Amino acid sequence: xxxxxxxxxxxxxxxxxxxxxxxxxxxxxxxxxxxxxxxxxxxxxxxxxxxxxxxxxxxxxxxxxxxxxxxxxxxxxxxxxxxxxxxxxxxxxxxxxxxxxxxxxxxxxxxxxxxxxxxxxxxxxxxxxxxxxxxxxxxxxxxxxxxxxxxxxxxxxxxxxxxxxxxxxxxxxxxxxxxxxxxxxxxxxxxxxxxxxxxxxxxxxxxxxxxxxxxxxxxxxxxxxxxxxxxxxxxxxxxxxxxxxxxxxxxxxxxxxxxxxxxxxxxxxxxxxxxxxxxxxxxxxxxxxxxxxxxxxxxxxxxxxxxxxxxxxxxxxxxxxxxxxxxxxxxxxxxxxxxxxxxxxxxxxxxxxxxxxxxxxxxxxxxxxxxxxxxxxxxxxxxxxxxxxxxxxxxxxxxxxxxxxxxxxxxxxxxxxxxxxxxxxxxxxxxxxxxxxxxxxxxxxxxxxxxxxxxxxxxxxxxxxxxxxxxxxxxxxxxxxxxxxxxxxxxxxxxxxxxxxxxxxxxxxxxxxxxxxxxxxxxxxxxxxxxxxxxxx
Amino acid sequence: xxxxxxxxxxxxxxxxxxxxxxxxxxxxxxxxxxxxxxxxxxxxxxxxxxxxxxxxxxxxxxxxxxxxxxxxxxxxxxxxxxxxxxxxxxxxxxxxxxxxxxxxxxxxxxxxxxxxxxxxxxxxxxxxxxxxxxxxxxxxxxxxxxxxxxxxxxxxxxxxxxxxxxxxxxxxxxxxxxxxxxxxxxxxxxxxxxxxxxxxxxxxxxxxxxxxxxxxxxxxxxxxxxxxxxxxxxxxxxxxxxxxxxxxxxxxxxxxxxxxxxxxxxxxxxxxxxxxxxxxxxxxxxxxxxxxxxxxxxxxxxxxxxxxxxxxxxxxxxxxxxxxxxxxxxxxxxxxxxxxxxxxxxxxxxxxxxxxxxxxxxxxxxxxxxxxxxxxxxxxxxxxxxxxxxxxxxxxxxxxxxxxxxxxx
Numbered sequence: 002x003x004x005x006x007x008x009x010x011x012x013x014x015x016x017x018x019x020x021x022x023x024x025x026x027x028x029x030x031x032x033x034x035x036x037x038x039x040x041x042x043x044x045x046x047x048x049x050x051x052x053x054x055x056x057x058x059x060x061x062x063x064x065x066x067x068x069x070x071x072x073x074x075x076x077x078x079x080x081x082x083x084x085x086x087x088x089x090x091x092x093x094x095x096x097x098x099x100x101x102x103x104x105x106x107x108x109x110x111x112x113x114x115x116x117x118x119x120x121x122x123x124x125x126x127x128x129x130x131x132x133x134x135x136x137x138x139x140x141x142x143x144x145x146x147x148x149x150x151x152x153x154x155x156x157x158x159x160x161x162x163x164x165x166x167x168x169x170x171x172x173x174x175x176x177x178x179x180x181x182x183x184x185x186x187x188x189x190x191x192x193x194x195x196x197x198x199x200x201x202x203x204x205x206x207x208x209x210x211x212x213x214x215x216x217x218x219x220x221x222x223x224x225x226x227x228x229x230x231x232x233x234x235x236x237x238x239x240x241x242x243x244x245x246x247x248x249x250x251x252x253x254x255x256x257x258x259x260x261x262x263x264x265x266x267x268x269x270x271x272x273x274x275x276x277x278x279x280x281x282x283x284x285x286x287x288x289x290x291x292x293x294x295x296x297x298x299x300x301x302x303x304x305x306x307x308x309x310x311x312x313x314x315x316x317x318x319x320x321x322x323x324x325x326x327x328x329x330x331x332x333x334x335x336x337x338x339x340x341x342x343x344x345x346x347x348x349x350x351x352x353x354x355x356x357x358x359x360x361x362x363x364x365x366x367x368x369x370x371x372x373x374x375x376x377x378x379x380x381x382x383x384x385x386x387x388x389x390x391x392x393x394x395x396x397x398x399x400x401x402x403x404x405x406x407x408x409x410x411x412x413x414x415x416x417x418x419x420x421x422x423x424x425x426x427x428x429x430x431x432x433x434x435x436x437x438x439x440x441x442x443x444x445x446x447x448x449x450x451x452x453x454x455x456x457x458x459x460x461x462x463x464x465x466x467x468x469x470x471x472x473x474x475x476x477x478x479x480x481x482x483x484x485x486x487x488x489x490x491x492x493x494x495x496x497x498x499x500x501x502x503x504x505x506x507x508x509x510x511x512x513x514x515x516x517x518x519x520x521x522x523x524x525x526x527x528x529x530x531x532x533x534x535x536x537x538x
Numbered sequence: 539x540x541x542x543x544x545x546x547x548x549x550x551x552x553x554x555x556x557x558x559x560x561x562x563x564x565x566x567x568x569x570x571x572x573x574x575x576x577x578x579x580x581x582x583x584x585x586x587x588x589x590x591x592x593x594x595x596x597x598x599x600x601x602x603x604x605x606x607x608x609x610x611x612x613x614x615x616x617x618x619x620x621x622x623x624x625x626x627x628x629x630x631x632x633x634x635x636x637x638x639x640x641x642x643x644x645x646x647x648x649x650x651x652x653x654x655x656x657x658x659x660x661x662x663x664x665x666x667x668x669x670x671x672x673x674x675x676x677x678x679x680x681x682x683x684x685x686x687x688x689x690x691x692x693x694x695x696x697x698x699x700x701x702x703x704x705x706x707x708x709x710x711x712x713x714x715x716x717x718x719x720x721x722x723x724x725x726x727x728x729x730x731x732x733x734x735x736x737x738x739x740x741x742x743x744x745x746x747x748x749x750x751x752x753x754x755x756x757x758x759x760x761x762x763x764x765x766x767x768x769x770x771x772x773x774x775x776x777x778x779x780x781x782x783x784x785x786x787x788x789x790x791x792x793x794x795x796x797x798x799x800x801x802x803x804x805x806x807x808x809x810x811x812x813x814x815x816x817x818x819x820x821x822x823x824x825x826x827x828x829x830x831x832x833x834x835x836x837x838x839x840x841x842x843x844x845x846x847x848x849x850x851x852x853x854x855x856x857x858x859x860x861x862x863x864x865x866x867x868x869x870x871x872x873x874x875x876x877x878x879x880x881x882x883x884x885x886x887x888x889x890x891x892x893x894x895x896x897x898x899x900x901x902x903x904x905x906x907x908x909x910x911x912x913x914x915x916x917x918x919x920x921x922x923x924x925x926x927x928x929x930x931x932x933x934x935x936x937x938x939x940x941x942x943x944x945x946x947x
Contacts, residue, residue: 319769319773326763326765350741354735360727360901361902364909373916377923498778509937512931513930
């Protein structure tokens with residue numbers, strides 16, 4: 002560490018041209034520092050200059066393993082935040098330990114503008130963007146080690162994928178897809194918007210690729226592998242579903258079409274489905290649950306789950322708060338760096354003034370002092386900027402988990418709606434049962450039988466049977482979702498613990514490391530000005 | 539490196555042959571007096587000296603900020619050419635006027651002010667200084683304050699004074715349009731240097747002040763961040779929660795350190811820079827005085843020349859209409875005036891040359907003094923920043939083993 006800061010660097014810094022001096026705090030650092038940065042990531046002897054204890058430097062050594070942490074923290078000047086325009090590189094910061102044997106990595110690059118062909122009501126056509134999706138993996142589902150695929154997809158395809166995943170994986174914490182954000186695209190430049198979207202897509206797909214269940218899904222595989230048109234059937238949009246449902250409803254009410262929940266449909270949520278009647282029934286049930294004095298048939302019996310739900314809500318609130326404060330912290334660090342740099346520049350100007358045509362030796366001395374102050378300030382400014390860019394990467398985890406909470410809430414609501422289906426069907430069964438009983442009681446009073454009633458009873462008994470089947474299906478589905486919730490919560494606990502501990506360690510190490518570097522710079526200045534020290538300092 | 543300038547008096551004074559003459563002053567014990575809008579701070583000024591003109595070895599008087607201003611005005615009037623030490627500004631912001639930090643900073647600045655005067659070989663002999671340090675009755679100071687002409691205006695008025703002096707140029711006597719200035723290249727260089735210096739220093743001071751603010755802001759955001767982390771830690775519970783709680787606690791600790799350092803930075807770095815700026819402004823006032831004196835000298839020289847021309851004319855012509863006696867009277871009075879003007883002219887020249895001489899001595903003293911002053915300030919700045927950085931590093935490092943122990947594996 003100390004060997005970086007030799008006089009040669011100092012002189013090079015300050016005898017540069019005026020332009021260079023102006024840009025000292027602006028853009029690229031001088032090459033001298035750029036060369037010495039790789040050594041910083043491996044250097045362990047950086048403590049030699051500072052007064053840290055032996056134990057803490059040992060701790061620092063051990064913390065450098067595994068290498069991913071050190072890389073994450075001290076690869077300061079490199080392109081760790083690449084924009085993925087040229088060579089494929091992960092465009093999001095991964096803190097994933099490289100110990101998983103299966104990997105699935107996705108790159109999103111090369112946005113292209115394409116014209117919408119037929120189906121366009123607007124003459125001249127609209128345009129959209131497509132993105133090149135490159136996948137590298139060693140998973141057997143994709144063909145084993147060394148597999149690589151390239152496809153072109155548009156955002157609509159991603160929406161389709163997300164919709165299909167949420168249908169197939171109810172109860173799982175499915176990563177939230179990027180926003181459609183139509184408004185934004187009108188506010189900012191198209192290029193900017195496309196770049197933001199590209200980065201967001203890369204993040205999203207890689208999150209899917211990391212989810213232990215979803216990474217093996219057929220939907221994802223088709224998305225990543227099949228060239229040409231995306232072979233996933235698009236979930237029909239709400240409007241046409243409602244229309245279909247609306248058409249059926251009168252016939253359901255009149256009994257032409259079965260008004261009973263189909264077995265297959267029982268495994269799907271009512272909302273977004275075509276069965277309007279079912280939607281109404283479940284809505285009625287939920288009202289009964291909330292306002293009726295009677296307890297519903299099946300109840301959320303898992304107290305642990307209820308407590309968990311509350312915990313998640315509280316977690317979300319605190320996380321959101323911390324995330325906000327993290328943003329303020331980042332801003333404060335940035336401001337500090339900027340002001341430090343401006344101070345340095347002001348002293349550079351003063352140095353020049355005192356040097357040019359100095360009339361007294363005291364001026365020359367002072368010029369030298371000011372030059373040293375300028376050097377230290379500019380160095381500190383640069384360090385603050387680096388510190389900050391690393392801090393942003395670490396604290397980004399907080400923002401990320403806000404997204405995870407959304408996924409959790411969505412999975413919880415899958416469970417709730419499945420339960421509602423069960424409850425609704427249970428109520429229906431009860432009411433069917435009682436109707437049958439009433440009819441039977443009435444029929445038995447008529448001597449010789451009541452043919453119309455008997456027919457009705459037969460119909461109802463058939464309906465009952467179908468409904469019973471539907472209910473067991475719904476119950477199975479509900480139990481399945483419950484299980485998914487549970488295993489996902491376990492996974493969340495594990496991963497959250499790991500992720501946040503990593504974040505905290507990284508953040509703290511980062512802060513400590515850069516504080517030490519700054520201390521070095523200031524100690525050097527203190528030494529250079531030690532001649533002015535009052536007694537006892 | 540040059541030692542810090544001692545505060546005892548110059549040893550060249552022939553007044554006390556036996557012991558080393560000294561004059562040391564301290565400004566202490568700020569006390570708030572008066573009520574409401576009229577409230578002000580009074581200070582105890584303690585003088586320790588063996589100068590014969592002073593009453594006894596020790597004397598204590600009570601003075602307020604306006605009294606210091608009075609002293610500065612008097613010195614500026616009497617000692618043209620000498621760079622009179624600058625005073626801290628009057629604070630107009632009501633809320634800030636009585637804050638502990640402000641009062642302390644002002645007290646320090648006033649202490650420095652008086653001691654700079656007391657250690658200046660010429661200024662220390664000033665009668666007004668004696669009055670300031672010795673006069674008991676409040677009444678004396680009241681009376682003096684009432685008469686103060688207030689030449690020493692706000693620093694912003696320096697430029698105005700300078701401009702005023704320059705604007706006298708459209709003087710009919712001189713009959714010129716451009717201002718008369720010395721054609722001394724070295725002095726020109728000095729003037730240019732002084733003006734540039736003020737600009738650059740003001741900029742450095744501005745950024746130093748902002749840096750203080752940034753420290754406060756960073757401290758505040760760390761405190762908020764720490765609080766939020768603690769809340770999240772409480773919500774999480776178990777090992778991870780503990781980690782967040784510890785992080786939060788550390789952040790709050792560091793926040794306090796940052797606030798402390800902000801205050802240190804203000805007192806030990808920003809204030810000396812401000813003092814430097816004020817000192818340069820004082821020099822600008824002296825530059826204006828010098829220009830004034832130069833102009834007077836030139837004006838008088840012109841007037842004298844014209845008078846001589848008139849006198850010659852007068853002597854050569856003989857007017858028949860005017861009687862001989864009247865004519866002789868005219869001659870004589872013109873001659874008298876001419877002599878008086880010459881005396882004045884010599885006086886003006888002497889005044890100007892004194893200022894010029896004093897200035898060149900003062901500039902040496904000034905440069906040396908400032909190198910020392912700034913050297914001290916830079917050293918304190920460096921020490922403060924190093925101290926802060928080290929305690930930040932230590933605090934975070936101390937947290938690391940706890941984070942290790944919290945991991946599940």
